[in-house]
Amino acid sequence: MGFMERIFKQPRWGVHPDDHKRPAADAPLRHLPTPAKLYVPLVQHVGAPARPIVLVGDKVLKGQMIAEPGGNISAPIHAPTSGTIVAIGDVTAPHPSGLTLPAITIESDGRNEWIPCHGVDDPFSLPPEQITKITAAAGVVGLGGATFPSAVKFNLGKRLEVSTLIVNGGECEPYLSSDDAIMRGYADQVIDGVRLVMHAIGARQALVGIEDNKPEAIAAMKKAAEGFDNIHIRPVPAWYPMGSDKQLIQVLTGKEVPADARAAELGVLVHNVSTCAAVHKAVRLGQPLVERIVTVNGGAVKNPGNIFVPIGTLVEDLLAFCGLKENPERMILGGPMMGTPLPHSRTPVVKGASGILAFNEAEAAVPDAGPCIRCGSCSKACPMGLLPLEMAAHIRADDLEGAEAYGLQDCIACGCCSFICPSHIPLVQYFNHAKGELYSQERAKLRTEATKRLAEARTARLEREAVEKAEAAAKRKAARAAAKAAEAAKLAPSPDKGRDGEGFAAASPAVMAANPPSPPLSGGSPDGAETAPTPEGASS
Amino acid sequence: MNQPSVVAAPYTYISKNVTNVMSWVMIALTPATLYGFWLYGWPAIFLWCLTILSTLAGEAFCLRLMGKPAKPVLLDCSAALTGWLLAVSLPPWAPWWIGVMGGLFAAIFGKQVFGGLGQNPFNPAMVARVALLISFPVPMTSWVSPLPITTADAPGLWQGLMITLNGMPKAYDAIASASLLGFAKTEMSRGLDLVQAFAQSAAPSLSIEGFRQGSLGETASFLVAGGGLVLLWLRIITWHIPAAVLAGVMIPAAIAHGIDPGHYLPASSHLISGGIVLGAFFIATDYVTSPNTPLGQILFGLGIGFLTWIIRTWGGYPEGVAFAVMLMNIMTPIIDRVCKPRIYGRNRRGKPIVADKVI
Numbered sequence: 001m002g003f004m005e006r007i008f009k010q011p012r013w014g015v016h017p018d019d020h021k022r023p024a025a026d027a028p029l030r031h032l033p034t035p036a037k038l039y040v041p042l043v044q045h046v047g048a049p050a051r052p053i054v055l056v057g058d059k060v061l062k063g064q065m066i067a068e069p070g071g072n073i074s075a076p077i078h079a080p081t082s083g084t085i086v087a088i089g090d091v092t093a094p095h096p097s098g099l100t101l102p103a104i105t106i107e108s109d110g111r112n113e114w115i116p117c118h119g120v121d122d123p124f125s126l127p128p129e130q131i132t133k134i135t136a137a138a139g140v141v142g143l144g145g146a147t148f149p150s151a152v153k154f155n156l157g158k159r160l161e162v163s164t165l166i167v168n169g170g171e172c173e174p175y176l177s178s179d180d181a182i183m184r185g186y187a188d189q190v191i192d193g194v195r196l197v198m199h200a201i202g203a204r205q206a207l208v209g210i211e212d213n214k215p216e217a218i219a220a221m222k223k224a225a226e227g228f229d230n231i232h233i234r235p236v237p238a239w240y241p242m243g244s245d246k247q248l249i250q251v252l253t254g255k256e257v258p259a260d261a262r263a264a265e266l267g268v269l270v271h272n273v274s275t276c277a278a279v280h281k282a283v284r285l286g287q288p289l290v291e292r293i294v295t296v297n298g299g300a301v302k303n304p305g306n307i308f309v310p311i312g313t314l315v316e317d318l319l320a321f322c323g324l325k326e327n328p329e330r331m332i333l334g335g336p337m338m339g340t341p342l343p344h345s346r347t348p349v350v351k352g353a354s355g356i357l358a359f360n361e362a363e364a365a366v367p368d369a370g371p372c373i374r375c376g377s378c379s380k381a382c383p384m385g386l387l388p389l390e391m392a393a394h395i396r397a398d399d400l401e402g403a404e405a406y407g408l409q410d411c412i413a414c415g416c417c418s419f420i421c422p423s424h425i426p427l428v429q430y431f432n433h434a435k436g437e438l439y440s441q442e443r444a445k446l447r448t449e450a451t452k453r454l455a456e457a458r459t460a461r462l463e464r465e466a467v468e469k470a471e472a473a474a475k476r477k478a479a480r481a482a483a484k485a486a487e488a489a490k491l492a493p494s495p496d497k498g499r500d501g502e503g504f505a506a507a508s509p510a511v512m513a514a515n516p517p518s519p520p521l522s523g524g525s526p527d528g529a530e531t532a533p534t535p536e537g538a539s540s
Numbered sequence: 541m542n543q544p545s546v547v548a549a550p551y552t553y554i555s556k557n558v559t560n561v562m563s564w565v566m567i568a569l570t571p572a573t574l575y576g577f578w579l580y581g582w583p584a585i586f587l588w589c590l591t592i593l594s595t596l597a598g599e600a601f602c603l604r605l606m607g608k609p610a611k612p613v614l615l616d617c618s619a620a621l622t623g624w625l626l627a628v629s630l631p632p633w634a635p636w637w638i639g640v641m642g643g644l645f646a647a648i649f650g651k652q653v654f655g656g657l658g659q660n661p662f663n664p665a666m667v668a669r670v671a672l673l674i675s676f677p678v679p680m681t682s683w684v685s686p687l688p689i690t691t692a693d694a695p696g697l698w699q700g701l702m703i704t705l706n707g708m709p710k711a712y713d714a715i716a717s718a719s720l721l722g723f724a725k726t727e728m729s730r731g732l733d734l735v736q737a738f739a740q741s742a743a744p745s746l747s748i749e750g751f752r753q754g755s756l757g758e759t760a761s762f763l764v765a766g767g768g769l770v771l772l773w774l775r776i777i778t779w780h781i782p783a784a785v786l787a788g789v790m791i792p793a794a795i796a797h798g799i800d801p802g803h804y805l806p807a808s809s810h811l812i813s814g815g816i817v818l819g820a821f822f823i824a825t826d827y828v829t830s831p832n833t834p835l836g837q838i839l840f841g842l843g844i845g846f847l848t849w850i851i852r853t854w855g856g857y858p859e860g861v862a863f864a865v866m867l868m869n870i871m872t873p874i875i876d877r878v879c880k881p882r883i884y885g886r887n888r889r890g891k892p893i894v895a896d897k898v899i
Contacts, residue, residue, distance in 0.1 A: 007772045007779055096546045164898050259885035259892040267898040336552040371658040376832035384884040407883045415550035422557050429548040
């Protein structure tokens with residue numbers, strides 16, 4: 001039976017990388033002593049950057065808002081410790097480009113003094129909108145890595161009458177265990193957060209998906225969920241990318257999110273376990289999001305584990321706390337499957353940072369890419385049912401539209417294909433390149449179209465004006481002729497009036513020139529000739 | 541390949557690589573090959589070595605012409621596997637120049653002229669086998685009866701070398717005979733029907749343990765299939781192509797034999813004669829030249845099986861696996877164009893599915 005099963009029952013998607021989660025996941029949770037300086041970026045979420053509301057030299061308390069949301073889709077930023085604002089300027093972004101990002105620098109006063117926090121004792125008596133409001137004010141964003149402002153998602157769920165809250169405790173990325181740590185240590189907070197989110201969005205039930213490689217977390221969550229009949233803890237197979245929302249929804253509900261719709265339109269909303277815990281803190285304790293659990297792991301780390309880290313801590317300080325065995329060959333923010341490489345360690349920890357990995361030489365080795373042997377491993381692994389090998393072949397030939405026809409835009413960049421490829425072809429790199437290229441082509445096209453539209457509108461306006469002017473001039477001429485005729489008829493012309501008419505004619509020769517033939521067709525109007533630029537000319 | 545210094549994630553990789561895959565296929569081929577060595581003795585061993593060496597030489601020669609380093613490419617083992625597959629599909633006592641020409645042809649015209657690994661439209665081993673069969677039909681259809689290496693009559697080391705270098709000596713002519721498929725074809729052309737033909741004492745018998753005339757490594761169907769199961773177990777291949785190839789040959793054979801046993805061989809004869817099992821598990825499953833979706837693979841396999849049966853039944857050659865594989869190889873790009881997997885959130889035609897609300 002086992003033999004037949006192995007041959008005939010192959011997994012429909014996904015891969016199973018070595019998880020490397022232990023021993024880091026089993027190490028006790030630690031608190032990072034507040035570093036002397038914190039660098040809090042203003043962009044830690046999807047949407048508009050936050051706007052600073054403090055000035056250099058201001059004293060702030062822990063949890064005090066230091067930047068307000070910059071738009072409808074945005075989130076406020078709070079001081080992660082008490083101290084003095086010493087700078088508002090640029091720091092290196094946690095991004096492979098090494099570009100800079102505006103940030104507020106706080107010098108800690110070492111007291112870690114909170115602002116007065118007011119929790120809600122009975123949040124379930126509050127209207128759902130109030131929970132959403134508190135969550136928004138606390139700067140809670142999706143902590144699984146997507147960093148979408150949670151309150152915006154609550155509103156969406158409420159509006160679309162979502163029935164089911166899916167709580168993502170999958171944490172399928174290798175090396176990471178921050179969600180595991182929060183479920184093991186703070187299951188009560190997570191479950192309370194789940195109930196609050198359900199209240200906020202009006203969900204009837206919650207399905208908590210946890211990969212079965214985290215038995216301690218499953219046990220803790222089951223215990224915490226006892227007595228809540230509408231919260232179901234559902235162990236799911238440890239299989240990458242189980243933590244991707246589309247795949248988790250499919251596994252837990254058996255339904256697929258349509259390609260052109262959001263999960264909410266299916267009646268489900270996905271939130272991460274850490275996000276739920278943050279909602280609990282915001283509502284029950286009145287504490288905004290100023291710290292998070294970060295997994296520090298990798299072969300170059302001496303004491304890997306999970307650590308409570310204030311937002312804005314430099315990776316350097318965090319790694320120094322855990323100790324390094326050797327100089328890391330590669331540093332990654334997030335997991336190794338979808339994370340981003342860090343250019344250096346002087347970048348701050350942000351709200352979406354679930355892990356900081358410091359790889360040693362062996363882990364960081366990148367195998368040489370070989371030719372595609374069309375083995376099809378990539379298409380068997382693709383959780384979206386795409387054909388990575390065909391898309392890559394088209395991209396290699398610079399046929400981006402061809403790649404799009406194979407479903408490039410449905411790619412979720414999970415990395416299964418690159419991971420499994422026996423020729424180690426960097427397929428995701430191809431797809432990211434093509435998506436970026438298509439995006440900029442689309443932008444350029446839109447810009448050209450907009451410019452063309454504007455130029456055409458201008459031409460039309462000028463033509464219209466020329467016609468109007470010509471008509472007006474013709475009218476005046478007619479009036480003048482009539483007046484002259486009348487004057488002539490009167491036999492006593494007034495010299496004043498005659499001069500007035502001449503003066504007008506001299507003042508607008510263009511109108512006079514434009515007058516006789518039909519100006520739009522002939523192009524004879526000087527205005528027309530000057531203002532009929534090609535779209536290219538206008539856009540340059 | 542020219543890669544940018546910062547490459548997108550993932551930063552962790554599976555340890556499997558091309559060399560592993562090719563090596564496992566060769567390991568899976570080993571039992572059937574060793575059995576072939578035992579069955580046909582020293583000439584088979586010499587032929588096998590010569591074929592593989594000349595395939596490697598052909599590959600190295602082309603890479604050298606292109607100014608590329610040969611060693612890393614040779615180490616991916618794909619050329620060795622091509623040579624091996626060609627060798628096991630040759631008559632075991634074929635002269636040395638058959639192996640050498642076949643090996644060179646497979647590497648140069650089967651693979652490297654198209655741009656090397658991954659670029660060839662046809663299975664290189666089958667390209668070489670077909671070229672040899674068309675060009676040299678006599679040595680390519682001269683089979684010997686098994687003469688196990690452990691028996692007294694078997695040619696020794698020196699004698700075996702002479703057979704490979706000088707061709708089959710007169711003394712062994714007696715054991716040269718037709719394969720079952722060839723015998724059936726000859727007898728039918730003489731006007732006998734199959735029932736009469738197989739009633740003769742000279743008729744070759746079916747042998748599940750491979751004790752029959754045939755190519756070097758394809759007679760022991762059970763060992764070949766065993767190797768195929770190893771590949772299935774390792775998930776190097778999937779069941780779709782082998783199952784479809786075997787079904788494609790056996791279903792029409794069974795129907796035709798049921799209707800007219802006098803003119804059509806039974807399905808069992810088709811299954812354990814010639815190279816169909818080897819073709820199903822090792823040749824048709826070649827990644828480069830087969831479709832990459834399950835549905836496409838089933839169509840591809842059925843096509844190979846069916847064409848094999850057609851060629852064996854009505855064609856000019858007794859065996860048709862190599863032709864069938866090549867004919868379906870041409871179809872692969874079209875099959876791949878038509879058979880695409882369904883994308884998540886879309887229907888088969890690529891349109892977004894309708895949301896089925898969770899309540």
